[in-house]
Amino acid sequence: MREAEGATTTEPGPGAILGEQRRLTNLAYRMLGSLADAEDVVQETYARWYALPRREREAIVSPGGWLTTVASRICLNLLGSARVRRERYVGEWIPEPLPDSREWTDPASGPGTDPADRITLDESVSMAFLVVLEAMTPAERVAFVLHDVFRYPFAEVAAIVGRTPAACRQLATSARRRIRAGRAPAAPTGAQAGVVREFKRAWEAKDLKSLMAVLDPEATVIADGGGLVGALPHPLTGRERIAAAHLDSDRFAPGITLLECTVNGGPGLVAQVDGVTVTVFAFRIAEGLITHIWAVRNPEKLRPWTQVGPIGSGLRPSGSGAQQ
Numbered sequence: 001m002r003e004a005e006g007a008t009t010t011e012p013g014p015g016a017i018l019g020e021q022r023r024l025t026n027l028a029y030r031m032l033g034s035l036a037d038a039e040d041v042v043q044e045t046y047a048r049w050y051a052l053p054r055r056e057r058e059a060i061v062s063p064g065g066w067l068t069t070v071a072s073r074i075c076l077n078l079l080g081s082a083r084v085r086r087e088r089y090v091g092e093w094i095p096e097p098l099p100d101s102r103e104w105t106d107p108a109s110g111p112g113t114d115p116a117d118r119i120t121l122d123e124s125v126s127m128a129f130l131v132v133l134e135a136m137t138p139a140e141r142v143a144f145v146l147h148d149v150f151r152y153p154f155a156e157v158a159a160i161v162g163r164t165p166a167a168c169r170q171l172a173t174s175a176r177r178r179i180r181a182g183r184a185p186a187a188p189t190g191a192q193a194g195v196v197r198e199f200k201r202a203w204e205a206k207d208l209k210s211l212m213a214v215l216d217p218e219a220t221v222i223a224d225g226g227g228l229v230g231a232l233p234h235p236l237t238g239r240e241r242i243a244a245a246h247l248d249s250d251r252f253a254p255g256i257t258l259l260e261c262t263v264n265g266g267p268g269l270v271a272q273v274d275g276v277t278v279t280v281f282a283f284r285i286a287e288g289l290i291t292h293i294w295a296v297r298n299p300e301k302l303r304p305w306t307q308v309g310p311i312g313s314g315l316r317p318s319g320s321g322a323q324q
Contacts, residue, residue: 091227187287222294
């Protein structure tokens with residue numbers, strides 16, 4: 001990443017360096033599953049860049065490569081400590097959900113005002129994908145994200161992870177097996193949205209039969225309150241139990257409004273009380289049925305969703321429903 005001895009170069013301008021921000025945020029979010037942590041990683045990466053003496057910065061041939069290496073190594077360290085932190089986490093831990101910036105950015109304040117606007121939404125940020133990434137070792141996750149998602153050669157991955165290229169290849173292979181095992185057959189987004197819409201309608205109408213009709217017999221709900229708000233302490237499995245719990249939840253959280261929206265690139269729901277987002281729901285759908293529901297209730301993970309109702313012209317509010 002540095003010039004050969006005797007070569008001269010000039011330091012890249014601030015625009016070129018800051019132009020890497022979106023890519024670094026995309027990279028760090030996929031590695032960590034947290035927008036807040038990804039932002040911290042990018043900030044620390046830039047702090048380290050500007051802490052270098054100017055002469056050292058000028059000697060770096062590929063500033064983008066240097067920034068990527070530093071950000072990836074910070075993520076690798078954080079992933080190791082995150083496992084310890086999550087052992088102490090209250091209840092289930094779910095990756096931080098992302099809105100679709102096209103729905104959530106305030107037109108009056110211009111594009112890019114929402115931090116989530118810096119995340120490119122595709123399959124690699126779907127909730128189902130991120131949940132599988134959570135099951136990987138830190139080295140597996142970093143190697144897989146760098147190589148399979150961002151197309152870095154194994155030689156560069158090896159320098160970042162501190163393993164040989166052959167070892168990194170094996171890490172990525174192991175990660176791919178996990179992804180294949182957890183991947184549902186892809187369905188058109190429109191078809192998925194239709195299933196989520198039917199789920200929403202049945203929930204609001206308190207129609208037990210219709211609600212069960214869109215749930216897989218072995219469907220699972222996982223809720224994340226982080227110990228800050230009420231949530232299921234353990235996964236709830238079985239469509240009968242899930243349907244009954246949703247129809248009964250009005251007793252615990254009356255006056256909920258449900259909104260259709262995009263969550264991590266796929267059809268989802270937002271639950272609001274008096275215009276305040278209290279839960280974001282992501283779904284996994286296979287063969288026309290909901291197999292998994294992830295309900296994020298931890299308010300610390302709902303920062304990008306705070307201005308949903310008044311701004312999101314792409315959202316469709318409905319009547320009162322209920323929420324997990």
